[in-house]
Amino acid sequence: MVNREELVTKLEVYGTVLFCDINTEMSYVVVMENWTGTIDNFVDIVSVEVIPTYPQTITLTLVDGVIKSEFKK
Amino acid sequence: MIVFPLSHFAYSSQEGGCAPIQGLTFSSAAGTSNLYYAPAYGLYDYGMSMFLIDQSEFGSGEKQLKSISFETTGGIGYVFNNQRVRLAHTTATNLTTSIQILSAADVSNPATFTGVNNSDLMTVKDIFNWTIGASGWQTPLTFDENFCYNGVDNLLVIWENIDGNWASGYPYYESWFSNTNTETWYKYQDNNFPTGYGTTDVSYRPNMRFEY
Numbered sequence: 001m002v003n004r005e006e007l008v009t010k011l012e013v014y015g016t017v018l019f020c021d022i023n024t025e026m027s028y029v030v031v032m033e034n035w036t037g038t039i040d041n042f043v044d045i046v047s048v049e050v051i052p053t054y055p056q057t058i059t060l061t062l063v064d065g066v067i068k069s070e071f072k073k
Numbered sequence: 074m075i076v077f078p079l080s081h082f083a084y085s086s087q088e089g090g091c092a093p094i095q096g097l098t099f100s101s102a103a104g105t106s107n108l109y110y111a112p113a114y115g116l117y118d119y120g121m122s123m124f125l126i127d128q129s130e131f132g133s134g135e136k137q138l139k140s141i142s143f144e145t146t147g148g149i150g151y152v153f154n155n156q157r158v159r160l161a162h163t164t165a166t167n168l169t170t171s172i173q174i175l176s177a178a179d180v181s182n183p184a185t186f187t188g189v190n191n192s193d194l195m196t197v198k199d200i201f202n203w204t205i206g207a208s209g210w211q212t213p214l215t216f217d218e219n220f221c222y223n224g225v226d227n228l229l230v231i232w233e234n235i236d237g238n239w240a241s242g243y244p245y246y247e248s249w250f251s252n253t254n255t256e257t258w259y260k261y262q263d264n265n266f267p268t269g270y271g272t273t274d275v276s277y278r279p280n281m282r283f284e285y
Contacts, residue, residue, distance in 0.1 A: 019241050024147035026107060029116065029241055058109050059116060066263065068116055068239075070109065 002028060007049040014041055015065070023070065028054045032067040042067055091221030092135035095285060099136065101126050101249070103280040107146060108248035111259045111279060112232035113153045113203070115243020120234040120261030121184055121271070124278055125168055125254070127227050134224040136285040138197070140213035141230070144280040148205040148244025155180055155235040158198040158214065161191035162226035168258040168273055177266035178233045184266065189258075191229050195220055200235070205244045213284055222285070230281070235266060246279040 054071035111122035172188035260271030
């Protein structure tokens with residue numbers, strides 16, 4: 001199970017969390033804006049906080065400081 | 074005495090010189106895999122997707138297609154605004170990475186594209202809002218104008234998502250898994266309707282039904 005509070009705390013170091021929660025019971029979605037880190041910074045965080053529960057990365061884009069990502073069980 | 078041929082009574086309606094509507098439903102090859110991004114991906118503001126349905130699935134003989142339906146999971150009550158559906162005949166058997174959106178779609182104009190041959194390209198359902206119901210087959214989207222499938226070529230299905238906003242809680246699409254032909258193509262992005270080259274998917278195609 002994703003520890004949302006811990007995940008948000010780590011993400012907010014690099015930007016603003018727009019959405020961070022389950023989309024449906026099958027997937028978890030994280031959307032960030034004003035992301036100041038690299039995509040690797042993001043991957044490092046979700047690898048610890050999200051991937052153990054939702055191991056398949058379905059979508060991961062970083063465009064103009066906006067990260068959109070979706071992970072599936 | 075006037076004698077009507079039996080066929081005069083056999084069907085409910087006949088339009089546009091096509092085969093009469095028979096009151097039947099065609100189901101494309103179907104599966105239980107979850108597809109996330111097509112026909113419309115709720116995580117992004119805009120998108121366009123294409124699907125290929127082989128003639129061997131449809132079978133020979135004309136069919137006057139009058140609606141399309143998808144099978145979804147989750148997303149109950151989710152609304153995709155400003156959607157558009159287009160159909161065409163094609164001899165293509167695969168959708169390739171050479172498919173390119175040349176000009177963006179908006180609520181007044183469909184996108185232009187190249188990279189897949191087509192004929193009779195028709196907007197069968199122009200700008201509409203799509204509300205997702207309970208998981209399962211969605212209410213058929215009745216076309217504004219029926220499409221006369223010729224029973225010879227393959228069918229190209231084009232879906233444009235011109236919503237302009239994203240929101241969480243979107244549905245997934247039950248889909249067919251096969252690695253034989255590449256029958257799904259898509260491109261999505263935020264802020265503006267996408268142009269340029271997209272991505273192909275050889276493995277998954279959403280389950281579709283057509284009333285005819």
